[in-house]
Amino acid sequence: MFEMIKRKQKGLITELESFNRAVFSFDVKNRTVFDLTSIIANQLKALGFDNVSQDATGNVVATLSGYSSKENLVLISHIDLNQGGKNSFKNGIISSINAVASLKRTMIPLKGNLIFCCVPRSECCDFGIKYLFEHTLKQKAENIKGVILCEPTDYHIALGHKGRMEYEIIVKGNLGRDSRSFKGVNILGTMFPLINELEKVSRELPRDFLLGDSRLSVKDVLYESNSEQNQYNQFKVIVDREFVPEESVAAILSRAKNIAFNVYKDEPSIAVNASVVTQTIKTETGFEMASKKEFKPWKMPSHDRLVLSSLEVLKDNGFNSDVSYWQSIMTEGSYTYGELNIPTIGFGAGLENQSFSDRDNFNPIDFEKAVYGYSLIIARNIGMPCFGWSSDEI
Numbered sequence: 001m002f003e004m005i006k007r008k009q010k011g012l013i014t015e016l017e018s019f020n021r022a023v024f025s026f027d028v029k030n031r032t033v034f035d036l037t038s039i040i041a042n043q044l045k046a047l048g049f050d051n052v053s054q055d056a057t058g059n060v061v062a063t064l065s066g067y068s069s070k071e072n073l074v075l076i077s078h079i080d081l082n083q084g085g086k087n088s089f090k091n092g093i094i095s096s097i098n099a100v101a102s103l104k105r106t107m108i109p110l111k112g113n114l115i116f117c118c119v120p121r122s123e124c125c126d127f128g129i130k131y132l133f134e135h136t137l138k139q140k141a142e143n144i145k146g147v148i149l150c151e152p153t154d155y156h157i158a159l160g161h162k163g164r165m166e167y168e169i170i171v172k173g174n175l176g177r178d179s180r181s182f183k184g185v186n187i188l189g190t191m192f193p194l195i196n197e198l199e200k201v202s203r204e205l206p207r208d209f210l211l212g213d214s215r216l217s218v219k220d221v222l223y224e225s226n227s228e229q230n231q232y233n234q235f236k237v238i239v240d241r242e243f244v245p246e247e248s249v250a251a252i253l254s255r256a257k258n259i260a261f262n263v264y265k266d267e268p269s270i271a272v273n274a275s276v277v278t279q280t281i282k283t284e285t286g287f288e289m290a291s292k293k294e295f296k297p298w299k300m301p302s303h304d305r306l307v308l309s310s311l312e313v314l315k316d317n318g319f320n321s322d323v324s325y326w327q328s329i330m331t332e333g334s335y336t337y338g339e340l341n342i343p344t345i346g347f348g349a350g351l352e353n354q355s356f357s358d359r360d361n362f363n364p365i366d367f368e369k370a371v372y373g374y375s376l377i378i379a380r381n382i383g384m385p386c387f388g389w390s391s392d393e394i
Contacts, residue, residue: 012102019043020094033058033079033120034284040118047101056287057131060118064100066110072143073382074115076332077150081122088354092150093118099374109384124166124293125279129332146306147336149346156324157310158346162211162242163297164330166277169237169260173270191221193263208244212327215242245297295330296338306343313380326352
């Protein structure tokens with residue numbers, strides 16, 4: 001069966017060459033996410049997938065129907081709206097589509113539905129995946145056996161990562177007589193004591209043996225002034241924070257608030273607060289939603305059936321795979337496992353910090369290996385066993 005998958009996928013990769021090139025060369029900065037999702041949706045329709053749709057946030061969803069809807073498997077790739085020069089997310093889109101198309105061409109019987117999803121997200125803000133499960137897949141959520149994240153893992157099975165969020169420390173009030181004379185960037189003189197205390201905290205943060213170090217960095221400083229009296233009434237310090245499961249969001253915010261209070265406790269009429277930053281998302285369809293800039297930490301147990309079966313089939317077919325954990329990137333596993341507790345694994349070609357330019361292309365061997373790996377994992381977990389048949393007889 002697996003040899004048949006290999007033969008089918010080689011021809012399919014050639015057939016989808018123009019689609020692969022179109023996705024890989026797509027410039028997110030100069031075009032809309034709906035331009036890219038339309039390319040993806042149209043290709044899925046051309047391949048004959050069932051129920052191809054795009055929802056209000058730009059999620060693309062398509063189904064490869066199985067014999068039952070009780071053991072569905074979800075394959076998730078994503079689109080970075082704030083990619084910062086990295087195009088590595090495109091690998092997941094292209095290789096996952098080639099994999100599901102390969103399975104469709106082989107006509108392997110599936111016990112459950114294979115649901116392909118491509119979700120948009122912005123930095124620290126996973127609005128697409130939340131809308132997908134709260135609305136688009138709401139009726140199917142109970143029958144989802146597992147989730148496969150199409151992310152770079154160097155062909156290992158990834159089981160989790162640290163959390164990440166952006167929070168803001170807000171200081172309001174009359175910051176003292178001297179502050180009235182501060183103008184422009186000189187307000188940093190008032191902010192510096194707080195920034196200095198945050199830097200001290202960053203050197204004392206905990207680490208997780210599997211997930212890596214917690215991190216803290218000041219991302220931005222903002223201030224507002226009362227122009228009539230020429231005094232600054234409020235400033236914000238925006239903090240980018242990576243944290244391990246042993247830390248909680250509430251405890252991190254409480255500590256940040258206490259640090260700010262202690263720095264400015266001698267100033268009259270000071271109020272301090274700390275909260276997760278909320279971003280307002282408005283899609284090209286006019287749909288608007290507020291989303292917190294927060295990814296939860298998550299860590300799947302390595303003895304889960306989805307993990308063991310996926311590792312087994314990869315190793316049986318020539319992959320040198322093992323369990324791994326992401327050290328820097330964030331994934332939709334924060335929601336699918338961190339909040340919904342759906343068994344979730346990651347798999348893909350490449351290293352998590354690898355960058356790509358629009359001139360780059362896939363190494364054909366790595367690309368085929370990723371497509372084959374996805375096909376193996378899917379077939380092992382929801383494929384129906386075919387005993388007594390050779391590939392020539394099917």
